[in-house]
Amino acid sequence: MLIAPNDTAAPPDFPDDAFGDPFDLSRLPLPRQARGYAVQMLDTDRLLDRQSGELLPVRSTALDALFPSFVEAHAAATRWAVHHGLGPEAHNLAIVPAGYDDRLERHILIYGVLCAQP
Numbered sequence: 001m002l003i004a005p006n007d008t009a010a011p012p013d014f015p016d017d018a019f020g021d022p023f024d025l026s027r028l029p030l031p032r033q034a035r036g037y038a039v040q041m042l043d044t045d046r047l048l049d050r051q052s053g054e055l056l057p058v059r060s061t062a063l064d065a066l067f068p069s070f071v072e073a074h075a076a077a078t079r080w081a082v083h084h085g086l087g088p089e090a091h092n093l094a095i096v097p098a099g100y101d102d103r104l105e106r107h108i109l110i111y112g113v114l115c116a117q118p
Contacts, residue, residue, distance in 0.1 A: 014078045018088045019095040022070050030097060032110050036066030037073040038098035039080070040109065042116040047098065047107060048076055053083070058107045065107050066098060092116055 016022050025034045039048035046055040047065035053076075056063045067073035073095045081091040099108035 014074070014081070014088045016074070018091075019074060019077045019093050022074075023097075024070075025097055028097060030110055032099050032108060034097035034110060035100045036068060036098060037070050038065045038067065038096050038107065038109075039073050039077045040094050040096045040098075040114060042092045042094055042114050045109065045113055047109075048080055048093070050076065053080060055080075058109055061105065063107055066100065070095060 019039065025037070028034070040046070041048075041055050044055070045058045047058055047063060048054075049056045049060075049062070050064045050067065052062075056065075058065075067076065077091070077093045077095060081087070081093065084091075086092075094114055096114065097110050099110055100106070101108055
């Protein structure tokens with residue numbers, strides 16, 4: 001399911017913090033180096049693939065999940081939520097810093113699997 005970036009359907013209003021507070025990777029004190037922003041389905045190890053628009057497991061070799069900016073990750077998360085008929089309060093997605101391990105050739109969830117409820 002490819003979600004076109006120029007989808008003409010009018011999406012509901014997704015505020016800047018609909019998927020977590022906006023952040024700048026360069027300013028985060030992270031335990032591991034981040035390479036980009038990823039969209040994670042809470043309570044899972046699944047990330048939004050930039051090419052297919054599907055949520056794939058972090059260990060999938062087909063996964064391409066690193067967005068260069070929070071804004072681009074937010075736009076992709078919004079498209080996914082709208083495509084699935086979910087509004088800003090019901091999508092269960094979060095934008096997170098993510099890395100990539102060149103040796104293992106897989107993405108890294110720096111904060112691990114985030115829970116929907118604390």
